[in-house]
Amino acid sequence: xxxxxxxxxxxxxxxxxxxxxxxxxxxxxxxxxxxxxxxxxxxxxxxxxxxxxxxxxxxxxxxxxxxxxxxxxxxxxxxxxxxxxxxxxxxxxxxxxxxxxxxxxxxxxxxxxxxxxxxxxxxxxxxxxxxxxxxxxxxxxxxxxxxxxxxxxxxxxxxxxxxxxx
Amino acid sequence: xxxxxxxxxxxxxxxxxxxxxxxxxxxxxxxxxxxxxxxxxxxxxxxxxxxxxxxxxxxxxxxxxxxxxxxxxxxxxxxxxxxxxxxxxxxxxxxxxxxxxxxxxxxxxxxxxxxxxxxxxxxxxxxxxxxxxxxxxxxxxxxxxxxxxxxxxxxxxxxxxxxxxxxxxxxxxxxxxxxxxxxxxxxxxxxxxxxxxxxxxxxxxxxxxxxxx
Numbered sequence: 001x002x003x004x005x006x007x008x009x010x011x012x013x014x015x016x017x018x019x020x021x022x023x024x025x026x027x028x029x030x031x032x033x034x035x036x037x038x039x040x041x042x043x044x045x046x047x048x049x050x051x052x053x054x055x056x057x058x059x060x061x062x063x064x065x066x067x068x069x070x071x072x073x074x075x076x077x078x079x080x081x082x083x084x085x086x087x088x089x090x091x092x093x094x095x096x097x098x099x100x101x102x103x104x105x106x107x108x109x110x111x112x113x114x115x116x117x118x119x120x121x122x123x124x125x126x127x128x129x130x131x132x133x134x135x136x137x138x139x140x141x142x143x144x145x146x147x148x149x150x151x152x153x154x155x156x157x158x159x160x161x162x163x164x165x166x
Numbered sequence: 167x168x169x170x171x172x173x174x175x176x177x178x179x180x181x182x183x184x185x186x187x188x189x190x191x192x193x194x195x196x197x198x199x200x201x202x203x204x205x206x207x208x209x210x211x212x213x214x215x216x217x218x219x220x221x222x223x224x225x226x227x228x229x230x231x232x233x234x235x236x237x238x239x240x241x242x243x244x245x246x247x248x249x250x251x252x253x254x255x256x257x258x259x260x261x262x263x264x265x266x267x268x269x270x271x272x273x274x275x276x277x278x279x280x281x282x283x284x285x286x287x288x289x290x291x292x293x294x295x296x297x298x299x300x301x302x303x304x305x306x307x308x309x310x311x312x313x314x315x316x317x318x319x320x321x322x323x324x325x326x327x328x329x330x331x332x333x334x335x336x337x338x339x340x341x342x343x344x345x346x347x348x349x350x351x352x353x354x355x356x357x358x359x360x361x362x363x364x365x366x367x368x369x370x371x372x373x374x375x376x377x378x379x
Contacts (some may be wrong), residue, residue, distance in 0.1 A: 007328055010292035011251045018258035029261055037257030040300065041250050047208055048249055052242040054215030056234040061221045094333035102338050115346055118338075119353075122323040128295060133319075134207045136256075136299035141306065145316050148361040152320070152353045159349045 044135055051131030058127065059092040064100060071104040071117055080157045083113045087120025087153065090127075097121040111165050112157040120153040249296045256300030260308050269309030274362070276314060281358040284314035288321030288354065294329065298322040312365045317358030324350040 023030040070086040090097050101118050105111070124146055133142050223231045272280045284305075291298055302319050310318075323329075325347050334343045 004332055007293060007332060008248070011248060011255075011297060014292050014297075015251050015254050015258070018255060018262060021262045022258045025262060033257040033261035034254070036261070037250075037254035040257060041253040044249060044253065045246070047211075048245070049242055050208065050211055050215065052245060053235065053238040054211060054218070056238040056241075057215055057218035057222050057231075060230075060234060061218045094329055095337065098334055098337035105338075105342070115349060118334075118346060119324065119350065122329075123320065130207060130211050132295035132299050137303050138306065139207065141312060141315065144312060144361065144365070145319060148316060148364060149320060149357055151360070152357055155353060155356070156346075156349050163349070165345075 047135040048131070051127075051135075055092065055127055055131060059096065062089070062091045064096060064103075067100050068103055068107075071100065071109050071113065075110045075113070077154075079110060079113045080116045080154060083109075083117035083157075084120040084153045087117045087122075088124040088126055090121050090125055092127065097125060112160040115160040116153040116157040119156040123149045123152065245296065248293060252293060252296035252298075252300045255293075255297055256304040259301055260304035263304075263308050265308045268305065272305060272310035272314040274311040274313070274366070276311070278355070278359075280311075280314045281317045281355045281362075284310070284317035284358060285321040285325075285354040288318040288323075289325050289327070291318075291322055291326060292328060298326070311362065313358040313362030316361040317354045320357045321354035324353055 019030070019034075022033050067086050067090050070082050070089075086100075087097070090100060097118070101114050101121075104117065105114050109117075129142065129146065133145075219231060222234065226233075270276065271283055276283070287305075288298070291301060298319060302315050302322075305318065306312075306315050330343055330347065334346075338346075
């Protein structure tokens with residue numbers, strides 16, 4: 001996929017860029033950060049392996065239909081609240097999350113509810129939080145970040161209600 | 167924790183406690199970044215995975231289990247180089263960013279500007295979760311506060327272009343995606359501001375120990 005390739009190029013380009021800056025600060029700086037980064041990588045790999053290899057099983061037992069059911073044409077704030085829970089509970093990666101959003105949109109789900117779903121998924125999808133955020137970040141930060149983010153899918157839905165459809 | 171100075175950057179404000187001179191920058195160990203090979207979250211995920219795999223096995227038999235395993239193994243192989251890139255990016259960034267400057271522009275007293283810088287940083291950061299979280303963790307370690315880091319993480323997830331270009335536009339369409347991003351524009355700054363507001367009330371001590379769990 002070309003977008004993925006573009007992202008890889010940008011990613012490694014950035015690594016190269018900051019690596020060059022570090023190198024110009026002197027080889028010890030460069031070597032120290034290279035060692036730090038590699039150690040981080042080695043330490044993180046088992047957890048990533050568990051998450052990535054295991055996530056397929058978690059996704060397989062929470063079928064998409066369950067989530068789609070929660071995103072029915074239920075309008076109003078109750079629908080928004082359900083959508084937020086559904087976003088957090090959606091297993092799997094972006095393909096599943098966005099596909100569910102599309103299905104909900106096509107099957108008569110309200111636009112503010114779908115926005116709330118997509119934003120909640122982006123902010124709290126449990127699998128990303130467990131698989132990526134907690135291994136890399138201090139746990140205290142992750143919980144704090146999640147709690148503080150709770151109002152924002154609702155805020156997004158409110159904005160969507162005010163400014164109307166795309 | 168010593169404060170590392172950027173030798174090229176003159177100090178604009180007096181620093182009362184400055185134990186580490188600039189030339190120590192490379193020998194000084196990086197603060198924070200506590201490594202915890204097996205934590206409680208790993209155990210929870212392991213249990214979750216084991217239970218799910220058991221349920222899949224009961225429903226689809228060994229073939230079902232193996233099918234998912236092969237698929238996810240190839241996914242894992244594809245992700246691995248990116249995880250390495252993310253870790254290196256985080257390490258280089260935390261090494262080259264001067265702590266003094268970061269805590270001034272992204273620290274607890276950085277105000278709205280700090281939240282805006284965090285938001286801009288999250289929006290332009292390339293890559294996926296394998297970049298965003300190591301870099302966010304590095305920012306925390308070199309002096310950004312919870313508020314600015316929250317703005318960065320929320321901005322990456324809501325208005326960053328990586329996922330939007332790779333997944334959201336192809337699946338949900340350009341109109342919806344751009345409209346959704348437009349709606350999301352104010353959210354990172356608001357989330358960061360709320361984070362800061364709550365943080366100083368929960369943890370009144372201006373914490374320098376953010377990276378312990």
